[in-house]
Amino acid sequence: MDVPRTVLLVGLAAEVAERLLGGLVGRGFACEGVGYEEGFELLELVPFDAVVASFPFPREIPMTRFMTRLRKRSSACRHAALILLTGEFSRPEAEDLVGRGANLVFPASVDADELARAIRAVTGAAARVPLLALVHVEVRTEQGLRRLVAQCENVSETGIFLRMGQALPVGSTVVFELVLPDSGYRLRGEGTVVRHGIGSRGGQEGIALRFGELGNEARERLASFVGRQSPHAL
Known part of the structure; x- marks a missing residue:
């Protein structure tokens, strides 16, 4: 996606x-x-x-x-x-x-x-690479803070696609955290839901998330991961 x-x-x-x-x-x-x-x-x-x-x-x-x-x-x-x-x-x-x-x-x-x-x-299109990892998601609603668990399907330097059992509204701001598998680095940041979809693997509905707040170290770690995985780009 x-x-x-x-x-x-x-x-x-x-x-x-x-x-x-x-x-x-x-x-x-x-x-x-x-x-x-x-x-x-x-x-x-x-x-x-x-x-x-x-x-x-x-x-x-x-x-x-x-x-x-x-x-x-x-x-x-x-x-x-x-x-x-x-x-x-x-x-x-x-x-x-x-x-x-x-x-x-x-x-x-x-x-x-x-x-x-x-x-x-x-x-051009940002290179997307496959990444299967659990992602912890936090989103604020009128009822308070909701904590969810999603599965990452792919990631790029600008966004991520998450599969989950429910779709968050487009425009929602969420906080996410996942572990990059090759380094063990905890990538934590904030993003905006920009689209819904099924993803390339089918199955559960998911969300396309565009990164917003992401610290300099997090961006560098993510760019390094995407670069190392680029032979497998989607």
Whole structure:
């Protein structure tokens, strides 16, 4: 089961954001649309596969400041693709940034289908590797904290697919913990339910979880595990 690629739309005009948000979600992406200030804050905290931003940037948050925050080592989005949407007048300036932090430039009138193809092309799909392991899951509900046990089916650097006897609502935030089998490292973090499915092995219904909060050591350990298992990638 693939974890949907995640896209952050930053600073788009309301009608453009509504059109592209609906179009991308309809094509299987998990998207969020925000203003420049909120987007600036999210870059360091929440990992996205791609950032689609309106260009030029406002004076309060110049492009150089945005780019520095996006690409710095501690940023959760430092490996995200950056796609700029701009008008004809600003396009030459935007295109000068391609290869210097930005990946692609499109007019603001780009349709969702073309943008979706471009995002898939520049992000690729995160390599998923099989991992059969018990996962302890905690989720807060109106009735209080629920503790569940699930089985991991596969994992990537951006998400995990868990098989369990019940489906948690899409959008639920959960805390999870599992042991990486080759090192014994306890991988603990937080993620968001982005999709339901049966998984490649059939059987119980499961959830696709996109990683949110994951410490630097946890990310490094996970990346190392995925790298070692890459000959068995799905």
